[in-house]
Amino acid sequence: MTDLILDVFRLSSRMLAAGDRLVAGLGLTSARWQILGAIVQAGRPQPVAWLARDLGANRQNVQRIVNDLEKEGLVTFEANPHHRRAQLAVLTAKGRETFDAAMRLQAPWANSLSDGLAVEDLETAHRIVAGLRKKLEAGAGHEEQA
Numbered sequence: 001m002t003d004l005i006l007d008v009f010r011l012s013s014r015m016l017a018a019g020d021r022l023v024a025g026l027g028l029t030s031a032r033w034q035i036l037g038a039i040v041q042a043g044r045p046q047p048v049a050w051l052a053r054d055l056g057a058n059r060q061n062v063q064r065i066v067n068d069l070e071k072e073g074l075v076t077f078e079a080n081p082h083h084r085r086a087q088l089a090v091l092t093a094k095g096r097e098t099f100d101a102a103m104r105l106q107a108p109w110a111n112s113l114s115d116g117l118a119v120e121d122l123e124t125a126h127r128i129v130a131g132l133r134k135k136l137e138a139g140a141g142h143e144e145q146a
Helices: 002-026 030-042 048-055 059-071 093-113 119-137
Strands: 075-078 088-091
Touching: 002 030, 002 093, 030 048, 030 059, 030 088, 030 093, 048 059, 059 075, 088 093
Parallel strands: none
Antiparallel strands: 075 088
């Protein structure tokens, strides 16, 4: 398990660096792209705290990036009818165009990355990673060692 964890850390670092290179021409980083994707995937406007929760990220970091995206005209804030102070993050038309452009770059990149890998192996890896993520989200692994 330790070897898998270390490889996942290394993979994560390399994926973020590759993502940064892939979308740099669009004025994005992997982190910005990820947040735009979370807004799209939510399907409706969400407060930053909910986006952070869905990403498994720190709310303050997500807020900082959303604020930067807003300054660049990719995101706007709308009033939240359920909470006066927690505004809703909404993609602008420019934000949607930028996200769509990033996804057009991502598809051939992901296809080339998966060349030579069996679909069954990718499905197994996905199940394992998703299962570990769910266990961590549920608080597994926080038990005190005697």
